[in-house]
Every structure is written in C-alpha cells, then in structure tokens.
Amino acid sequence: MRRRSLLLSVPAGLVTLAACGNDKTDSGKASESASPTTSATGPSAAPAPKIVSGPLPAITAGTKFGEKPTVAKGSGQPSKDLAVKTVIAGGGRTVAENDFVQAHYLGQIWDTAKVFDNSYDRKTPLVIQLSQGQIIDGWRYALTGKKVGSRVQLAVPPTWGYGTQGNTQAGIKGTDTLVFVIDVQNTFNAKSSADGKKAAQSDTALPTVGTNTDGAAPSITFHGAAAPKNLVANYVIEGDGPVVKADSTVLVQYKGVLWDTGKEGKEFDSTYARKQLASFSLQQVVKGWAQGLTGKKVGSRVLIVVPPSLGYGDNPPPNSPIKKDSVLVFSVDILAAM
Secondary structure, three states: OOOOOOOOOOOHHHHHHEOOOOOOOOOOHHHHOOOOOOOOOOOOOOOOOOEEOOOOOOEEEOOOOOOOOEEOOOOOOOOOOEEEEEEEOOOOOEOOOOOEEEEEEEEEEOOOOOEEEEOOOOOOOEEEEOOEOOEOHHHHHHHOOOEOOOEEEEEEOHHHOOHHHOEHHHOEOOOOOEEEEEEEEEEEOOOOOOOOEEOOOOOOOOOEEOOOOOOOOOOEEOOOOOOOOOOEEEEEEEOOOOEOOOOOEEEEEEEEEEOOOOOEOOEEEEHHHHOOOEEEEHHHEOHHHHHHHOOOEOOOEEEEEEOHHHOOOOOOOOOOOOOOOOOEEEEEEEEEEO
16 A cells, blocks of 8 residues: 655645555546646746737637637747736736636647637636646746636647647647636635634534634634544534535645644644645545545535544554544635535
8 A cells, every 4th residue: 555645746744644545646537638737747847938918819709707718720820938818807816826726727729729628518627736847837827927707818839838748648749839718716825714604613522623714723622522433524614615525626724633632632734834735635535534525515614523443543644643543633624626
C-alpha cells in the first residue's frame, strides 16, 4: 500500500488523511478529459508571456456568462504571444496567482475549431489552483487579475499550453494554438471560509466549533464528555450550495484535533497552519471523512467526529500523534466541489 498526498501542491500535512487502498488519480473528474490541468507535470521553464489583445475568433453563440459558447475557427495566423480578452467584465473578487479558481470552460484548436474539452456538458465547473505546475501557464497568466463573474477568452500558443509534445490523447499537436472561453465563477485562497447560516450546537456531549468566517482557524472546545462510538457529522454553518456526492472532489479548509475530555484537543493537522487549501477526492480519504461530507452542502462548516473504526483502525499514520484508539475531531469548511 502506498500513501498519497491529497494536495494539488504538496505540503505534507494532508497525507494523514489519505486512505489506505487502491491507488487512484487524485486530480478529480475533470482530469479524465483533456482539461487544462493534464499538462502540468512540473514547473514550466517558459518565460512570462507578452499579453496581447488578439487576434481571437468570434464567439458566435452562447454569449452569456455561464452559457456553453460556440466559437468560430481561427482566421489567419494566431499570435505567438498570449492573446487575452475580457469578453464580460465581472464585479466579484479579484483572482490572484496561487488562488483556487472555480470556472466553466471550453477549449478548441485554433486551426480546426475542434473542441477538445468543455465543462459545460459535464455540468460541473473545474476547481483548480492557479499555480505553476498545476495548470497550463496560459490560464495562470490570463486569469490572474481578472474578477469573479468575468468571461475571458484566450488564445494560447504551445509555449504556454501543452508545449512541443502536445496532448495526443486530446488530438492536440505540439504546434497547435488553443482557444479557450472561461467563465470565472469563484476564487478561493487561504483565508476563505464557509458562508451560510449558523446551526444550533446544542449537544453538550459534543465539542463546540467556532463560527468565525474571517479565515482564521475556528476553535474546537470540549466539554468533558466521553467520545461517541459512532460517526458524527453535524452542520456548524449550513451553506446553500450543491450537495457533495460520494465521488466528489472537494476544496476545503479544515482543522483536525484529537478528542480530549479537557477543553482543547491536540491539533495534528490544519490547512490554516499551512496557509494552503486542500483539494481531494472523497474516494481517497478515511471513511469517516467520506461518509461525513457526503450529502453536505457546499458553503458549509461541518463538525466531523471519527471513531477509530472509520479512521485508521489499527494502522495509524507513522510519526503522528494519532494512535490506534484515537478519536479524530475535525472542523471542515466545504468551499467547492466537483
């Protein structure tokens, strides 16, 4: 058995959540197609591009934000620079490099107008980090500085796309310029939090979780009770987003502590401490996480109490404060799901 990091970039903390079992890809549903993530096998050596306004082919149908667009074939030779145009200017938060963005997109080849990928038909937007080595550089440079609610069109030469190797699975040659239309739905960073209505925390046998939404780690306060024998998964803040499915990939903030009959449990893992959000498939985590988050709404903060049988059982992570009989307590903010 091999234990995988669940992060898209690799601070070591979240390996403590990885489930033992079959190795599966941890890049989420969108990576099953030729999404912009699949070329990112390592840091790019390409210099920063010059960004120009065109040429770009016309969007001939589906011209509203969130609609699947139809894009004409490129006319003449594309620019050797990165062509970027804000087709619809949004008024939301500004996207910064290293943010996670949530976006619908369509990608096609300049010369043929062949669509090689689109998220609109899947009805699930992509959630991906705008960092070197995680996504093609064309996206990283084009979306940084744009606002949520914007539709952005770009033409990406091979240098800032799939390189001279292309992407044979998608039918992309190493000489192809790629055209994308991207609808930026949301952006998340290390200070993102749940966004919903506070839920009652009336069971004094359970820890109380803080309801601050300022991006700081919430408190987890114990009240001297014994740990429950069964899984607990309760709303602390209830969002109004889509429901998380058993095979979803989620973007989260979380804090994990050991159950304690005192006031504060020992913290063993936290995205807040690393200042790095976590993204992973629910099919790759301990059963307590998978069961606890399935059916919960995006935008929520959830208290999850994981008994050993749904955690690591008799195989706790090495060099960790987690023991065979440890009951794990988490506060989890579900920021996005795909």
